[in-house]
Amino acid sequence: MRVSIIGTGYVGLTTGVCLGFLGHKVTCIDSDQNKIALLRAGKTPIYEPFLTELMAEARPNLSFCGEYAGSLQDAEVVFIAVGTPPSADGSPDLRYLSEAARGIGQHFEGDFLVVVNKSTVPIGSGNWVGSLVRESYEQQHGRKANGHFSVASNPEFLREGTALHDSLFPDRVVIGSDNNRALQVLYSLYRPILDQTFAAPTYLARPEGVGAVPLISTDLASAELIKYAANAFLATKISYINEIGQLAEKVGADISQVAKGIGLDARIGTRFLQAGIGWGGSCFGKDTAALVATAREYSLSMPIVEAAREINRRQRERVVEKLLAELKILKGRTIGLLGLAFKPNTDDLREAPAIDIARKLIERGCKVKVHDPVAMDRFEREYPDLSVVCCESPEEVADEADALALITEWQDYRELDWEVMASRMRSPLVLDGRNALDRARLERFGFRYLGIAG
Numbered sequence: 159m160r161v162s163i164i165g166t167g168y169v170g171l172t173t174g175v176c177l178g179f180l181g182h183k184v185t186c187i188d189s190d191q192n193k194i195a196l197l198r199a200g201k202t203p204i205y206e207p208f209l210t211e212l213m214a215e216a217r218p219n220l221s222f223c224g225e226y227a228g229s230l231q232d233a234e235v236v237f238i239a240v241g242t243p244p245s246a247d248g249s250p251d252l253r254y255l256s257e258a259a260r261g262i263g264q265h266f267e268g269d270f271l272v273v274v275n276k277s278t279v280p281i282g283s284g285n286w287v288g289s290l291v292r293e294s295y296e297q298q299h300g301r302k303a304n305g306h307f308s309v310a311s312n313p314e315f316l317r318e319g320t321a322l323h324d325s326l327f328p329d330r331v332v333i334g335s336d337n338n339r340a341l342q343v344l345y346s347l348y349r350p351i352l353d354q355t356f357a358a359p360t361y362l363a364r365p366e367g368v369g370a371v372p373l374i375s376t377d378l379a380s381a382e383l384i385k386y387a388a389n390a391f392l393a394t395k396i397s398y399i400n401e402i403g404q405l406a407e408k409v410g411a412d413i414s415q416v417a418k419g420i421g422l423d424a425r426i427g428t429r430f431l432q433a434g435i436g437w438g439g440s441c442f443g444k445d446t447a448a449l450v451a452t453a454r455e456y457s458l459s460m461p462i463v464e465a466a467r468e469i470n471r472r473q474r475e476r477v478v479e480k481l482l483a484e485l486k487i488l489k490g491r492t493i494g495l496l497g498l499a500f501k502p503n504t505d506d507l508r509e510a511p512a513i514d515i516a517r518k519l520i521e522r523g524c525k526v527k528v529h530d531p532v533a534m535d536r537f538e539r540e541y542p543d544l545s546v547v548c549c550e551s552p553e554e555v556a557d558e559a560d561a562l563a564l565i566t567e568w569q570d571y572r573e574l575d576w577e578v579m580a581s582r583m584r585s586p587l588v589l590d591g592r593n594a595l596d597r598a599r600l601e602r603f604g605f606r607y608l609g610i611a612g
């Protein structure tokens with residue numbers, strides 16, 4: 159099928175590369191000409207494991223374009239995968255979404271186009287996008303748009319760092335539309351994934367036991383709500399274990415064991431029960447805020463989701479409080495942060511706990527040193543005003559530090575020579591913000607070890 163994708167961020171690029179790999183003819187559109195130049199040169203503007211490799215395999219089916227003209231006039235499906243960043247009041251900024259909708263209306267010249275919202279959009283946006291597309295089509299072409307467009311919602315559930323795996327072997331595919339023809343087009347598009355009939359690349363082997371993928375085909379509003387409800391649930395699950403973690407700490411219980419003990423109950427499940435400094439990233443914070451904001455428009459409160467947000471906010475403060483309790487005075491101390499990305503295997507810094515924590519420590523008069531295995535360049539570009547010392551290695555972070563805080567549980571950090579780390583520090587104190595390090599081993603090397611819970 160002929161597919162166009164507007165936006166080459168994590169979602170758009172991953173979707174485009176996967177659909178191209180599956181044999182569809184895909185045009186990726188982005189207004190950022192630098193990104194387009196990079197992509198044409200076979201490079202990716204984001205760090206995502208195996209994306210470059212899969213993009214190379216899909217290359218014969220992929221093209222990259224810096225403008226709408228010439229890139230979607232005869233498409234059968236267009237995905238809108240532009241950013242919907244949070245605005246000051248927590249509601250998503252829909253500027254790029256509306257630009258994309260208008261661009262589609264102006265440049266489509268074929269018979270029938272399915273316009274798919276892949277961006278996480280507020281509930282009800284499908285209808286809004288539809289009206290913008292039709293309006294700009296009618297203005298541009300001077301004829302009625304009736305019957306030419308149908309809007310669908312196809313939320314993504316991919317996690318950064320495992321985006322390709324999550325896209326090729328999803329737990330489910332959700333498609334929402336009030337138009338049967340649009341649903342049929344999307345079934346055909348996703349057929350190879352639904353039936354798992356494609357040959358998986360060697361570096362992205364099909365996990366054992368993956369058979370046909372369940373399809374939820376539903377109305378627009380339900381598909382839009384599924385996305386928010388899923389993310390809010392996962393965020394709440396993490397905040398729940400972090401709340402239990404606080405009590406575990408008081409009563410002397412081990413939160414990892416508690417999480418395992420409850421997670422093995424199949425009704426609860428073991429995933430997303432890793433206690434620590436909590437969630438960051440582009441989705442959980444934004445989507446929980448948007449859900450609360452939407453509910454408010456209907457005079458509803460969402461106390462569970464709000465509590466999950468509050469607990470997450472407090473987890474970051476707890477890092478500073480714990481260091482203060484241990485070091486007594488923070489002013490003039492050197493604190494090293496290991497990890498900047500909001501989680502391992504990505505260079506994404508959106509809502510990364512490290513940024514918040516660095517700011518709080520600086521406010522308290524600390525000297526803050528930072529390191530990340532992949533996000534350093536991006537950090538220096540995006541946060542030039544944050545006055546921290548950027549280090550080239552974790553060992554450099556340890557030099558003369560009064561404490562280290564593990565913020566992102568990169569495998570590299572688990573495997574560090576912690577004996578050497580201890581020897582370079584002023585005092586070997588580590589705050590394991592992800593409960594990811596081997597406490598007994600670190601204590602053998604003379605570390606005073608603090609977990610974030612338990």
Ligand code: UDX
Nearest residue numbers: 314315316317318430431432436437438439441500501
């Ligand atoms: C999330 C959703 O998982 C995905 O389905 C959605 O489409 C986009 O948002 P992502 O933000 O990429 O994906 O990362 P995810 O792996 O979900 O982690 C989010 C945050 O939660 C990270 O900061 C991570 O460190 C934290 N987390 C995750 C925990 O603190 N504990 C856990 O047990 C799991």
